Amino acid sequence: MDYAKPSITPMATTCKLSKHDSKLFDNPTLFRFVVGALQYATITRPNLAYNVNKVCQFMSQPLEQHWVAFKRILRYLQGTTTFGIHLKPAAVPNLPIRLTTLCDADWAIDPDDRKFISGACLYNGPNIITWWSKKQQTISRSNTEAEYRSLALAFQELVWVESLFSELKVPHQVPLILSDNLSIVAMAHNPVLHNRTKHIELDLFFVRDKI
Template identity: 75%
Template sequence: MESAKPSIAHMATTYRLTKTESKAFDNPTMYKSVVGALQYATITRPDLAYSVNRVWQFMGNPLEQHLVAVKRILRYLQGTLNLGIHLKPVVFDSSLPIILTSLCDADWATNLDDRKSISWVCLFVGPNLVTWWSKKQQTVSRSSTETEYKSLALAAQEIIWVESLFSELNIPHQVPLILCDNLNTVSMSHNPVLHNRTKHIELDLFFVRGK
């Protein structure tokens, strides 16, 4: 892959990976080794979290189309070796409380095999990105709003843990901010009335609204 042409994107937006629409890859050990190494790359490259999570789901039985996706990630890495996380100093001052910001998003029903959605969350302490992850949701969502709300609940859970850590260390911080790009999800978070269409996710509703 050293002489391969670099890619400007780590995964095509229209490319959907499945467990059936390709021939089996004849060297699954090599596939597992490469994908396992890519897991280490996500420690300093949050932009790879989603694509590595996608190819990781086929470790049990990798196909040729999965290897094509892995090669594209490697080509993207080759062209972006200078990218990384830049950390800036943060002053712990009671007059200037630290800002905690979390961003959440979801990809609705992208898995063609089980139609489960994928959530991803990242959390900033001041200007610094300190935690991020991408994972498949445990249940199937019947709407994009439900998918986004599950991600919002996970983001709230993550930021509550950081708040408790700051409280133990006596570090002042402002009221956390969670950013979500789904208007229905934001409206449901503020609406005190539960509708029939949202009763199946009311636990997440009460959790986020309470926090």
Template identity: 70%
Template structure:
């Protein structure tokens, strides 16, 4: 998706065949199973299934052209070097009030088990956040929940793992998750999100800051310039199959 693309549901240029639009977008949803690089843009065009406009269809055609030009690329999976103590690393981020129609934020994250990315998502948050910190913290809580699920699965399979790490590029969110004093000033954040702090105190979860240019989750929350998009796509281990030994 073009980095300056701002899609909205308001407009008079109604697409002439909404059923065709829905069928194409539905097919693109299946492609996200192995192509996390198109997760954000597919999630975005899915928000206009009720009344698609020509501007939405233009964005869909851009996705199709991108897939046509990268048919040989796919998600690379390789064996872990040490199965006895697998690292669990997650990257999560949020784009505050990014939806110009309802001003809801977008959460995005990806989770690595060993060298491989095993789960990823791009979701519009269900409620409106009055601050960027609240939107970021909600995204952090969602990633923590996903880690808990992966941990329970590994425990059932009797696979040991390291203490999970979540990387954030928002310093205020990292500070708030570690410092319980700051929570007294953020009572507007729902209590069910504060389990993140409890996991940190139990030493079952680690939250670390990362520079924005290395934040892999950016690819799931907003359109990016070509250079940054390709860099993050490589971090997701999406490679050309012809270049793999």
């Protein structure tokens, strides 16, 4: 891969990895070794979290298409070796820190189990300090449900960072959490429970309590 052509993106937007769409990879031990090592790259590269999470889901039985997707990530890394996390000073140093969280979920892109993948990133002022991408444990029957589960996970992470700041006596403002789904914003502020949302009632109460 030293002389491979660099890629401008870590994964094609049309790429849908599955467990059944190609032949078995002839060296699964090598796949597990190199993909496991690739997880360390996500420590300083938040833009790789989703893609590395995708290829890591096929550790038990890797296929040739998974190996091709992995090499695409390596080609992207080769062309972006100068990329990293840039830490910036706060705009107004004397004001309390502002915590901002962004969360989202995909639209059942996994063809094998149709489980949604949630993702979030948390900013301390202008600097990103924590991020994750993970598959949800249950199957959501609507985009609103999946987005709300992602919101609950993001709140959980935000609460932990808040408690850490409080323990360290670091002053901070009321956190801001952002989502691109108007339905879950309405559900989070509406105190009325509906019959169609009883199956996510715990997430509903958790988010409303934190708001």
